[in-house]
Amino acid sequence: MHQPDDRPADQVFTALADPTRRRLLDQLSAQGPLSATDLATGYPVSRQAVVKHLGALSAAGLLRSERHGREVLYGVVPERLDEATAWLADVGARWDHRLRALADHLRDDPDPGAGTS
Amino acid sequence: MHQPDDRPADQVFTALADPTRRRLLDQLSAQGPLSATDLATGYPVSRQAVVKHLGALSAAGLLRSERHGREVLYGVVPERLDEATAWLADVGARWDHRLRALADHLRDDPDPGAGTS
DNA sequence: GCTATTTGCAACTCCATGGTTGCACATTCT
DNA sequence: AGAATGTGCAACCATGGAGTTGCAAATAGC
Structure with missing residues (x-):
């Protein structure tokens, strides 16, 4: 009953949580x-580690792999990032709205339940 | 060597990566x-677990705790979320820009070194 | 056909993190 | 003062994820 889009968000935020993945x-x-092997040369970790990160990013829908001969090229899928941004902005807006409502309520009813003792 | 604002982003995204924390x-x-004890009643985990999550969220700057007598109330700090949203949007825009530049480049120089077969 | 390069498992290690429990400390109320 | 209630701390456990290595399979180039 909270967010139906929480599952993809979970994927995306989990992917984004790792600094290596963000850098990737x-x-x-x-x-x-670029290929995993290509990418790996610029990172302090092994090629396989990069492959795993690439896999996580792909699972989150942030990357798409495309095979060219014996190489596999990974490319960004900007739409997913856009979705994540939209989701975050939406949550922020909701919070802002609720806080505004709270402030409004407090202005109308300053200290509910505090004069009972 | 990449983004100087990567540290706070790291904190925020790490905090956001956990579903319990997002729900919190x-x-x-x-x-x-609300207090940690109060919050804990609505979660399948112990109060201490909630306290830890609250700590992580506070460390990320997404929450602020305020002591009232023997209770500690945790409240949202919307600005941080706003910053995170802005950061994400910025990254998205940068990607978009680069992809556009890439497309433009490809239009000018369609397939360097690949037309040999 | 042989060799080099690249990807794709799979097994394994290590540690960060989420979670738990128990208890001590603080504060409030009677 | 004493009972209740709530927070804080510390030890501890278990799981997952990041990283590694080794090797097999596929593909390209000679």
Whole structure:
């Protein structure tokens, strides 16, 4: 009864939570589609570690892999990021709205239940 | 060496990555400042677990605790969420821009080194 | 066909993190 | 003062995730 879109959000935020993954995303968007082996050269971790991160990002829908011959190129899927941004903005707006409502309520009824003792 | 604002983002995204924490944030914004004990009654975990999550959220700057007598009330700090939203939107925009630049480049120089077969 | 390069498992280690419990400390109320 | 209630701390456990290594399978180039 909270957010039906919480599952994809979970995926995305989990993916975004890892700094290596964010950096991967960043580099990928900066330098276009690259292979895992290619990417791995710029990171302090093994190629396999990068592959795992790429997998996580793909699972979150933030990347798409495309096979070219014996290479697999990973590219950014901007729409997903856009969705995540929209979700975050929505939550923020909801909070803001509720806080405003709370402030309004407090202005109308300053200290409910505090004069009972 | 990439983004100087990556540290706070790391905190925020790490905090947001946990579903319990997101729910906590949600409830807190919906029902105003509440104590850890109060919050814990609505969750399948112990009060201490909730306290830890609250601590993580506070560390990320998403919550602020305020002591009232023997109770500690936790309240949402919307600005931080706003910052996170802005950051995400910024990253998204940057990606979009780079993709556009890439598309433009490809239009000018369609397929460098790939037309050999 | 052989070799080099690259991807794709799979097994394994390590540690950060979510969760628990128990107890001490503080505060309020009678 | 003493009972209740609530917070804080610390030890502890278990799981998951990040990372590694080794090797097999596929593909490209000679």
